[in-house]
Amino acid sequence: xxxxxxxxxxxxxxxxxxxxxxxxxxxxLVFEKEIDFELGSGYKEDGYFDIFFSDKGTSIYTDGxxxxxxxxxxxxxxxxxxxxETAMTFFMSLDKNGRRVRAxxxxxxxxxxxxxxxxxxxxxxxxxxxxIKQKEKMxxxxxxxxxxxxxxxxxxxxxxxxxxxxxxxxxxxxxxxPGGMSFSIMQWIKMNFLAVLKMGIILFGSLVxxxxxxxxxxxxxxxxxxxxIWYWFGVFNKFKAGDVNPGKVISINPDRVAVATNMTKFGAxxxxxxxxxxxxxxxxxxxxxYIPTIALYNxxxxxYPFWAEFHPVPMSHGTSDKRILKAKLxxxxxxxxxxxxxxLNEINTIKKGTYKVAKDTSDWKKYPDVEVxxxxxxxxxxxxxxxx
Numbered sequence: 486x487x488x489x490x491x492x493x494x495x496x497x498x499x500x501x502x503x504x505x506x507x508x509x510x511x512x513x514l515v516f517e518k519e520i521d522f523e524l525g526s527g528y529k530e531d532g533y534f535d536i537f538f539s540d541k542g543t544s545i546y547t548d549g550x551x552x553x554x555x556x557x558x559x560x561x562x563x564x565x566x567x568x569x570e571t572a573m574t575f576f577m578s579l580d581k582n583g584r585r586v587r588a589x590x591x592x593x594x595x596x597x598x599x600x601x602x603x604x605x606x607x608x609x610x611x612x613x614x615x616x617i618k619q620k621e622k623m624x625x626x627x628x629x630x631x632x633x634x635x636x637x638x639x640x641x642x643x644x645x646x647x648x649x650x651x652x653x654x655x656x657x658x659x660x661x662x663p664g665g666m667s668f669s670i671m672q673w674i675k676m677n678f679l680a681v682l683k684m685g686i687i688l689f690g691s692l693v694x695x696x697x698x699x700x701x702x703x704x705x706x707x708x709x710x711x712x713x714i715w716y717w718f719g720v721f722n723k724f725k726a727g728d729v730n731p732g733k734v735i736s737i738n739p740d741r742v743a744v745a746t747n748m749t750k751f752g753a754x755x756x757x758x759x760x761x762x763x764x765x766x767x768x769x770x771x772x773x774x775y776i777p778t779i780a781l782y783n784x785x786x787x788x789y790p791f792w793a794e795f796h797p798v799p800m801s802h803g804t805s806d807k808r809i810l811k812a813k814l815x816x817x818x819x820x821x822x823x824x825x826x827x828x829l830n831e832i833n834t835i836k837k838g839t840y841k842v843a844k845d846t847s848d849w850k851k852y853p854d855v856e857v858x859x860x861x862x863x864x865x866x867x868x869x870x871x872x873x
Contacts, residue, residue, distance in 0.1 A: 488613070490526055491567040492535075492546040493553060496623040497560075501538040503638040506545065509557070510534075514640035522635040526628075532642035537635065541625030552578055552790060554753055559583040564623055566616045575612040576788060579604065579619070585753075585851075590788025597788045597866045600851060664779045664813075668724040668803030676764050676802040684713055723781050723796075724803045731817045732778040732799065733825045735835045740765040742799060743835070744778050745825045748791040748857055753848045755791040757857060758828040759839045766801050775822050776801065777813035785863055789852065793860040795839065 499505040507514045514534055525535030526546050535546045545551075552565040558580035567576040578588040578600070588600035591612040606618040617628050674681050688709040695702035732744040740763050748755040769776050780797035800810055828842045829835070839858025841849050856862050 489528060489569045489571055490546055491548075491550050491569075492544065493551055493566070494545075494564040494620045494623050495543045496541065496562045498538045498541065498543050503536045503538075503640070506536050506543055507640065510545075510553070512642065514642060517639045517641050520637050520639040522631045522637065525637045525639065526631075534640045534642070535637050536640065537637035539625045542623050544620065544624050550576060550750065552750065552753060553580065555580040555585045556583050562623060564616075564619055566620070568613050568616060570613070575616065577612065577616045577619070578790070588790065592786065592788055599788065599790070599866060664724045664727045664729055664800070666724050666804070666809065668720060669805070672805050673720060673802055676766070676799075684709070684716065688713055719781070720803075723779055723798070724800075727779040727781050729800070729813055729816065730778050730780060730797060731814075731821045731825060732776045732797065733822070733829075734765065734769060734772055734774045734776060735760070735829070737765075737770050737772055740770070741835060741837065742776065742778065742797075743825055743829055744780070744795075744797040745821070745828055746780070746795060746797075748782070748795065749848070750784075750790050750792060753790060754843075755848055755857075756824075756828070756842050757795065757839055758825070758832060758842050759795055759797060759858065760835060760837050761797060762837050763799055763802075765799060766805065768807065769799065769801055775814065775817075775825075777810055777816075779803070783860060785860060787863070787865050789855065789866070790848075791852075791857065793857060793863050795858065 495509075499509065503516070512534075517533075520535055522537065525537065529535065529546070529548050531548050533548050537544045537546075550565075550567040553563050557563060559582060562582075563580045565576075565578045565580075567574065569575070573591075573593045575591045576589070579586050586601050587604055589603070589607070589612060590597045590599060596612065604615065604619065606622065607615040610618065621627050688706065691702050691706040691709055695706050728746070730744050730746045732742045735741050735743050742761055742763055742765075744759050744761065746757060746759070748757055765776075777800045778797040779800050780795055782792035783794035783796070785791075785793035800813055804810065828840070831842050832840045841857060844850060844853070855864055855866075
């Protein structure tokens with residue numbers, strides 16, 4: 486099966502104190518146990534972080550790709566990486582003194598130079614070997630020759646509880662503010678009646694045609710049945726493990742909501758504002774009212790460090806319980822709501838669409854020509870054959 490691991494390496498060892506590492510990461514992590522290197526550096530369940538120290542640095546092995554904000558590298562260097570020989574997918578980014586100096590991805594042999602020039606370790610090496618060499622350079626120990634008694638510290642995300650576990654469209658992800666709730670089927674049907682009705686008509690209509698007229702209509706029925714299963718699984722998935730984001734009602738009849746989020750996959754800043762047409766319950770029909778929304782994200786095939794698509798709906802589509810909605814809304818600060826207003830002023834429109842915002846001050850400046858919101862419209866990265 487080959488090697489499959491991901492995480493970050495930092496060229497400082499924090500006094501070999503794992504609590505300092507947790508504080509540095511800024512994540513809600515809880516200590517679980519000591520762990521040996523063989524287990525800690527391999528496959529792990531969602532939400533686990535295994536921390537190892539050397540005299541020179543710190544290595545943190547995670548359950549999936551993780552990337553810190555470049556600003557965290559002030560005074561140090563941080564290597565983020567993912568190695569999957571099973572999927573033939575490799576990614577590496579390197580931050581130094583507050584800025585990203587290198588990012589490169591390889592998917593099934595297709596290499597995308599995303600940021601910066603190749604590092605010295607990349608010369609005459611495939612990306613997997615370059616990652617391992619850079620890790621050794623920063624950590625001081627050879628990945629393949631670790632001492633048998635080398636021990637680390639296993640932490641688990643406080644957010645990774647059974648109540649929030651459900652697969653995303655992209656299962657390596659963990660929502661920063663997960664919904665963690667069951668949804669009311671009747672409330673969903675009420676708020677999405679025409680879509681559900683259309684699916685039902687096609688499903689049962691094709692069944693009747695198959696029974697009364699010709700068996701070939703059974704093929705249509707089977708396709709409609711599979712689509713219905715996929716649709717309802719997606720709705721369940723959205724409310725159980727989707728990401729809760731703040732929204733603002735900006736139009737009534739038609740009902741229109743502006744939703745702000747960060748499209749980053751790893752920890753950088755890729756802000757967008759998405760304006761959606763939707764249906765609101767009577768108690769949310771008020772222009773200027775802030776509401777909680779919930780969304781899933783779709784990945785891109787190009788190795789970009791941000792999601793391709795964002796699919797929010799008002800949380801009131803899954804529950805009419807105002808206490809639940811109020812509790813979810815209270816997970817946001819005034820700054821979160823102000824951000825929506827600032828983004829609306831920036832784009833100066835209430836037209837439906839997905840808008841990249843803060844393009845000159847965020848990490849979007851590295852990808853000025855890449856659009857988000859529609860995978861179909863997203864451009865592949867340009868080839869960069871520069872070498873050191």
